Structures are given as structure tokens and as C-alpha cells.
Amino acid sequence: MLTEWRRVHKRMATSLPSSHDKLLFTPGPLTTSLAVKRAMLHDAGSWHFEFNTLVREIRGRLLKLAGVRDDYECVLMQGSGTFGVESVLSSTIPPNGKVVILINGAYGERMLLMSQALKIAAVPLRSAEDKTADLAQLERLLRKDKQISHVAVVHCETTTGILNPIEEIGRLVSAYDKTYIVDAMSTFAAVQIDFGAADIDYLVSSANKCIEGVPGFSFIIASRSHLLSCDGYARSLSLDLLGQWKGFEKNGQFRYTPPTHSILAFAEALDELDLEGGIEGRAARYKQNHKTLLDGMRRLGFRSYLPPEIQSYIITSFYYPDDPKFTFQDFYRRLSDKGFIIYPGKLTQVDLFRIGNIGRLFPADIKALLNAIEETLEETEIKMETES
Amino acid sequence: MLTEWRRVHKRMATSLPSSHDKLLFTPGPLTTSLAVKRAMLHDAGSWHFEFNTLVREIRGRLLKLAGVRDDYECVLMQGSGTFGVESVLSSTIPPNGKVVILINGAYGERMLLMSQALKIAAVPLRSAEDKTADLAQLERLLRKDKQISHVAVVHCETTTGILNPIEEIGRLVSAYDKTYIVDAMSTFAAVQIDFGAADIDYLVSSANKCIEGVPGFSFIIASRSHLLSCDGYARSLSLDLLGQWKGFEKNGQFRYTPPTHSILAFAEALDELDLEGGIEGRAARYKQNHKTLLDGMRRLGFRSYLPPEIQSYIITSFYYPDDPKFTFQDFYRRLSDKGFIIYPGKLTQVDLFRIGNIGRLFPADIKALLNAIEETLEETEIKMETES
Numbered sequence: 001m002l003t004e005w006r007r008v009h010k011r012m013a014t015s016l017p018s019s020h021d022k023l024l025f026t027p028g029p030l031t032t033s034l035a036v037k038r039a040m041l042h043d044a045g046s047w048h049f050e051f052n053t054l055v056r057e058i059r060g061r062l063l064k065l066a067g068v069r070d071d072y073e074c075v076l077m078q079g080s081g082t083f084g085v086e087s088v089l090s091s092t093i094p095p096n097g098k099v100v101i102l103i104n105g106a107y108g109e110r111m112l113l114m115s116q117a118l119k120i121a122a123v124p125l126r127s128a129e130d131k132t133a134d135l136a137q138l139e140r141l142l143r144k145d146k147q148i149s150h151v152a153v154v155h156c157e158t159t160t161g162i163l164n165p166i167e168e169i170g171r172l173v174s175a176y177d178k179t180y181i182v183d184a185m186s187t188f189a190a191v192q193i194d195f196g197a198a199d200i201d202y203l204v205s206s207a208n209k210c211i212e213g214v215p216g217f218s219f220i221i222a223s224r225s226h227l228l229s230c231d232g233y234a235r236s237l238s239l240d241l242l243g244q245w246k247g248f249e250k251n252g253q254f255r256y257t258p259p260t261h262s263i264l265a266f267a268e269a270l271d272e273l274d275l276e277g278g279i280e281g282r283a284a285r286y287k288q289n290h291k292t293l294l295d296g297m298r299r300l301g302f303r304s305y306l307p308p309e310i311q312s313y314i315i316t317s318f319y320y321p322d323d324p325k326f327t328f329q330d331f332y333r334r335l336s337d338k339g340f341i342i343y344p345g346k347l348t349q350v351d352l353f354r355i356g357n358i359g360r361l362f363p364a365d366i367k368a369l370l371n372a373i374e375e376t377l378e379e380t381e382i383k384m385e386t387e388s
Numbered sequence: 389m390l391t392e393w394r395r396v397h398k399r400m401a402t403s404l405p406s407s408h409d410k411l412l413f414t415p416g417p418l419t420t421s422l423a424v425k426r427a428m429l430h431d432a433g434s435w436h437f438e439f440n441t442l443v444r445e446i447r448g449r450l451l452k453l454a455g456v457r458d459d460y461e462c463v464l465m466q467g468s469g470t471f472g473v474e475s476v477l478s479s480t481i482p483p484n485g486k487v488v489i490l491i492n493g494a495y496g497e498r499m500l501l502m503s504q505a506l507k508i509a510a511v512p513l514r515s516a517e518d519k520t521a522d523l524a525q526l527e528r529l530l531r532k533d534k535q536i537s538h539v540a541v542v543h544c545e546t547t548t549g550i551l552n553p554i555e556e557i558g559r560l561v562s563a564y565d566k567t568y569i570v571d572a573m574s575t576f577a578a579v580q581i582d583f584g585a586a587d588i589d590y591l592v593s594s595a596n597k598c599i600e601g602v603p604g605f606s607f608i609i610a611s612r613s614h615l616l617s618c619d620g621y622a623r624s625l626s627l628d629l630l631g632q633w634k635g636f637e638k639n640g641q642f643r644y645t646p647p648t649h650s651i652l653a654f655a656e657a658l659d660e661l662d663l664e665g666g667i668e669g670r671a672a673r674y675k676q677n678h679k680t681l682l683d684g685m686r687r688l689g690f691r692s693y694l695p696p697e698i699q700s701y702i703i704t705s706f707y708y709p710d711d712p713k714f715t716f717q718d719f720y721r722r723l724s725d726k727g728f729i730i731y732p733g734k735l736t737q738v739d740l741f742r743i744g745n746i747g748r749l750f751p752a753d754i755k756a757l758l759n760a761i762e763e764t765l766e767e768t769e770i771k772m773e774t775e776s
Binding site: 021022024026028029030031032034037038040041042043044045046047048049078079080081082083086090110113114117118119206208214215216234235236237238239240254255256257258259260261262265336341343344 | 596
């Protein structure tokens with residue numbers, strides 16, 4: 001019986017002009033190497049000592065990658081990055097605490113939604129989606145409201161691609177002695193983060209971002225002394241960050257079934273990161289991808305949304321062409337047919353689409369995408385205003 | 389740089405007398421087929437229409453497998469089975485609700501821990517670990533305490549392997565018009581469950597159990613009318629069951645990054661289940677595995693813990709041999725060296741170990757395990773009291 005999904009699957013495998021999967025120019029899940037995926041061709045026992053050794057090793061490698069001293073701990077958490085962020089918010093804020101959330105995109109808004117679901121007092125501090133937070137306003141808040149215990153921010157808001165100044169914010173948070181939570185989902189391992197300078201208490205990232213693993217879990221780099229002070233705060237069993245850490249410390253195991261295959265893949269991905277020269281090497285490739293993309297898109301007549309000084313080299317938002325014939329759906333579909341998956345915009349007020357350049361993508365892949373975009377514009381006779 | 393984890397990994401691959409991974413005789417994660425694992429050699433875009441088609445297809449196939457009419461919905465939830473159970477408890481019990489939890493093992497106890505973390509009123513109704521619930525006592529509770537809104541039970545407590553009578557319990561729950569939650573983690577797709585007869589409102593199971601996929605998500609079969617009545621109950625954003633369903637209905641997508649590779653594997657696993665003849669075919673193999681195991685272990689002189697009438701064909705608990713030379717750790721290690729991973733016990737009062745027979749295991753694998761156990765007993769000169 002050839003079911004509908006199998007037809008889709010087979011179409012995925014046979015409709016392409018090339019032998020590989022469609023390339024993912026998204027904020028994640030990303031294109032990963034074949035070696036990373038092949039590491040999943042094994043079944044590991046989650047209670048078994050060999051697997052536990054691997055988990056311990058991964059936690060240690062992530063701490064090393066973070067460049068922290070031995071006063072930090074690494075906790076892996078099942079689920080997507082959002083689950084990791086919620087585990088921090090729900091486990092580390094005391095019942096009478098209050099969190100300021102700096103918001104300039106969907107992931108900041110999501111933290112606010114979490115606080116509401118968790119019934120945690122929260123103050124949103126919004127800036128425009130192409131602006132970083134107003135630090136004077138943050139300082140006034142911190143000075144005025146003594147109930148505030150935590151400040152949370154998203155490092156790279158993939159909503160637009162904006163990079164928020166986590167060190168500058170961190171110095172202020174530290175001066176007022178508040179707990180600092182950084183969602184570094186899309187930057188960790190690709191952008192250098194100075195834990196000391198930013199005085200970060202909790203950093204959250206995910207397996208399927210710049211480490212180039214597959215989805216299934218997130219990880220949290222946590223100040224040990226702060227984490228140990230959170231007894232009794234958890235508002236959930238599954239997402240209990242301190243409980244999860246205690247489980248690892250007790251017997252090396254996840255408290256509840258881990259995504260064993262994702263973890264095998266992640267170990268391989270960490271190896272590849274080492275081979276590429278660590279964060280520096282990876283950053284160099286992503287920067288090159290970004291430059292290739294931006295130069296090429298400009299040449300084709302596209303305008304990017306953010307000013308260069310706050311534009312990350314993770315993902316870039318582009319305005320729709322002015323030509324009224326352009327529809328994103330058709331553009332997307334045609335690129336998909338050519339083997340390239342881009343990403344829609346997420347803003348309500350401006351029509352944008354996004355192109356990510358993280359994952360197992362190289363400048364040659366970006367150039368191939370640019371060629372496909374140029375072809376698509378020609379096919380659909382979209383007129384662009386190219387610079388003369 | 390050959391790191392420690394790589395050494396472990398290579399040891400895993402080379403230390404065996406055979407070319408395959410160690411076989412997992414556990415309650416999960418389980419041994420899966422190579423085809424299921426190979427389905428993960430692809431990167432899928434989680435926003436992409438092809439992937440969404442696959443997700444919709446899987447949700448439909450699970451409903452069909454459950455044999456429910458069209459008044460049920462299927463929701464996939466990231467994380468382990470525990471996350472799925474917590475999503476039900478945290479999303480479907482109103483603020484003034486109260487849940488009776490029938491407990492005869494670790495997974496019932498875990499639901500109680502969840503209720504406590506979630507600050508949901510809960511009444512544990514415990515029976516001995518080798519006894520099913522006292523239904524007269526449950527009825528007295530339901531009659532007496534009008535605040536009770538929900539009753540929750542684990543179908544197969546893999547703590548021991550006991551099978552709880554979910555239909556009998558369900559009829560009582562239904563008579564008192566309460567909401568009925570069944571954790572069918574280790575039985576769904578291997579034990580026939582009559583949703584109508586048991587009047588189940590929420591059933592939870594997981595990708596890496598009897599459907600023989602890999603871990604990464606759980607799934608919930610939910611009464612649509614009940615689910616739709618739960619607006620505003622969710623105590624978490626990530627685990628919001630109704631929110632997750634609304635996301636699927638809105639655009640076919642997971643609200644937050646799904647474990648794309650686990651989902652590709654799951655689709656393949658569902659195909660294999662069909663090929664085996666559905667639930668009936670799978671049950672037949674597991675029953676044969678169980679019989680082979682029980683006969684063989686008895687022949688070697690082992691005694692099983694549970695009386696046959698409540699013993700599932702999912703996992704079996706065995707007493708340690710009486711010989712004081714026996715240590716579980718040595719026994720486990722020697723079997724592991726031979727390529728077989730068994731499972732420790734979970735009871736505090738009785739010394740037991742467990743052997744599962746679900747997953748991609750066949751009677752020939754059980755026989756190979758039995759041979760390895762016999763060899764181990766000989767090597768370590770453990771005396772068994774075999775029946776004459």
C-alpha cells in the first residue's frame with residue numbers, strides 16, 4: 001500500500017534535479033551533514049553506561065565551547081528550544097519574582113506568552129523590530145521596580161535577523177544584581193559570547209541550530225550557584241531544570257527518555273564543529289555565506305530590512321520586490337521545485353521574506369540559491385529596480 | 389582528536405561479536421529496524437508543505453490505529469512520553485479540578501509528582517505493585533468527593549509489567565461522568581484498546597514504544613469535545629495541548645520546532661506496523677516473544693514476579709537468583725558484553741530485574757538472549773534451583 005505520505009516522501013526524493021534533499025535556508029531545523037545523520041543509524045539504550053558516558057561528554061564539551069569557568073553547569077532538556085526557554089523561566093524565577101522581557105520580535109513575545117501561561121509576573125519592554133532595546137528605559141525600570149528579579153533577552157531575533165547587544169544589556173542587569181537569561185538559540189557556537197563580560201546566568205540554545213545537529217533537545221548553560229538556589233520553584237515536572245540537573249548528577253541519566261538518536265547525531269556534530277575550527281571557524285563560514293547572499297541579492301535588486309550594524313550573519317530579511325506580480329507563495333514554490341527552501345517573513349506590518357545561511361551550507365550553496373532566485377525572477381517576469 | 393565519546397562510540401561498534409548494535413530488552417527506547425533509522429537520513433523543513441503533509445498523514449493514521457470515530461483528535465507533542473502525560477494533566481484539568489491517580493508503580497507515582505509540581509489537587513489511590521486497583525475503593529471516592537473531575541491510570545506499568553484493567557476502570561469512571569486519562573505508553577499498537585468500551589477521553593503514547601519508532605515525541609488521542617472545552621486551563625506554553633492542536637489545525641505545523649527526523653522515522657515505522665498486520669500482527673509477535681522468554685527463563689530456574697493473569701506481554705520482572713554470588717551489576721555487564729542490554733528493577737522492596745520484549749525483536753533474538761543468560765550463569769557459577 002503506497003500511502004499518501006510515502007508518495008510525498010518519494011516525490012521528495014525523486015523530484016529534484018540533484019540527488020540530495022532540498023537545501024534549507026531557514027532558521028532551523030537546518031541542513032545537516034550526512035555524517036551527522038548517519039550517526040543516527042544506531043539504537044542506544046538510554047539507561048546504558050555507554051550512552052551515559054556520551055551524555056556526560058556532551059555536557060562537558062558544551063561547557064568548554066561556552067568558555068565558562070567551572071562555576072557553570074550544562075543541562076540538556078528534551079523538546080525544542082522553546083521547551084528549553086520555558087524550563088528556565090518556569091524553574092528559576094521565585095513565586096514572588098518578576099521578569100523584564102526585552103522584545104523586538106516573535107521570540108521575545110513568546111517568552112511573554114510563557115510568563116502568562118506560567119502566571120509569572122512579567123514586564124515587556126518593547127522596541128521596534130528594527131531597533132534594539134532602549135537601555136535608559138531598562139535602567140529606569142530596574143531602579144524603580146524592586147520586585148524585578150530577572151531580565152530576559154533573545155540574542156538573535158530570527159524574526160528579522162537582528163542581533164541584540166547582550167553584553168551591554170548584561171552589564172546593566174549585573175549592576176542591578178538581577179538574574180540574566182539569554183536565549184542564544186540561533187547564535188551559540190557561531191557568534192562569540194563572553195559569559196564573563198555579559199554576566200549571563202542562563203543561556204539557552206538548541207541541538208539543531210549552529211552546532212548543526214538534528215532537533216530533539218535544547219541545552220542550558222547555567223550558573224551553578226544560581227541553579228542550586230532554585231529548589232521548589234519549578235512549575236512543571238518535565239521542564240524542571242534543577243530536577244533535570246540533579247538527575248544527571250545522580251546517575252548520568254536523563255530523568256525521562258531522551259531522544260537517543262538526536263544525541264548520537266549531536267556528538268558527531270560537535271566533532272565537525274571542532275574540525276571546522278570551533279566557533280571561530282564556523283563564524284567565518286557563516287559570515288562568508290552572509291556576505292555572498294547579501295552581495296548577490298543586492299545585485300539582483302533586493303533590499304534587506306535591517307541596518308548593517310544590527311544585522312546578524314545568521315539570517316537576513318528581504319523586502320518583497322515592488323513589482324505587484326510578485327507573490328511570496330509562487331516565489332517560494334518555484335524555489336522549492338528547484339531544491340531550495342527559503343522562509344516566510346514573520347512581521348505583520350512589513351512584507352518580508354527570510355533567508356538563513358546557517359547549517360551545512362557553504363558559499364557555493366548560496367550561489368546556487370542566488371542563481372535559482374535569478375531564474376525564478378526571469379521565469380515570472382518580475383521587474384527589479386537594480387542599482388545602475 | 390579522538391575524544392572519549394568517540395572511543396566509546398567505536399567501542400560500541402567494534403566490541404561486539406556481531407555487526408549490529410546491542411539488542412535492547414528494555415521498556416524503551418527500543419531496538420528499531422534499519423529502515424526506520426534510515427528514514428532519518430533526510431533533512432526536512434518543518435515549515436515546508438511536504439513535511440506538513442506527512443504530519444497530517446501521521447495524525448490520521450494514529451486515529452485509525454486507535455479505532456476511534458471522528459470525534460477524536462490526535463496531537464503530537466515534542467519530548468518524551470512524560471512530556472505528553474504532563475501536557476494532558478496540565479492542559480485539561482480546570483483550576484478547581486481534582487484528579488484521582490491509580491498507582492501501582494513508578495509511572496503512576498510520576499503522575500502524582502506532576503500534579504504536585506502543577507499544583508493540581510490529586511488523590512493517589514495506591515495498590516500493591518503486584519495488584520490492580522481496588523475498584524470498590526475508587527467508587528467510594530468518586531461518590532464521596534464531588535470535586536473529583538479526572539481519573540488517571542497507567543495501562544501497563546513497566547515498573548513490573550503489570551497490565552491494569554483499563555476497561556473495567558473506565559466503565560466506573562464513565563458511570564460517574566469523570567474525565568478519563570490513560571497512559572498507554574507501552575501498550576498502544578500492541579494491545580487492543582477499545583476506546584468505546586473504556587470511554588477514554590485522553591490516551592497518551594510515545595513514538596519509541598510499540599510502534600517501534602525512535603524517541604523525540606509523544607502523541608495524544610483526545611476526545612475532541614473535551615479538548616475544546618479546555619480553553620484557558622494550560623499551565624505551560626510548550627505543553628499546552630489545546631494550543632498545540634490549534635496550531636496543527638491552523639496551518640498543519642507544530643507550533644515549535646518538531647523533531648523532524650524522529651517524525652520521518654515514525655512514518656516508516658507505521659508502514660512496518662501495517663506490513664506486520666497492524667495491532668493484531670504485532671501483538672502476536674510480542675506474545676510469542678513473551679512466551680519464549682518466560683518458558684526459557686523458567687527452564688533456567690528464574691521465577692517471574694507477577695501472577696500470569698495480570699502479567700503483560702510487554703515486559704517481565706524476574707527475581708534475582710537466590711545464590712548470594714549473584715550481583716545484578718555483573719550479570720548486566722556480562723550480558724552487555726555479549727550484545728544484550730537488559731533492564732534493572734525499579735521496586736525498592738523486592739530485588740528484581742526486567743526483560744522487555746517489545747521493539748524490533750523476534751523469538752530468535754529472545755533465544756539468543758536466553759543462551760547468553762545461560763552462558764553467563766555458567767561463567768559465574770551461579771546455582772539455580774531448576775524444577776526437576
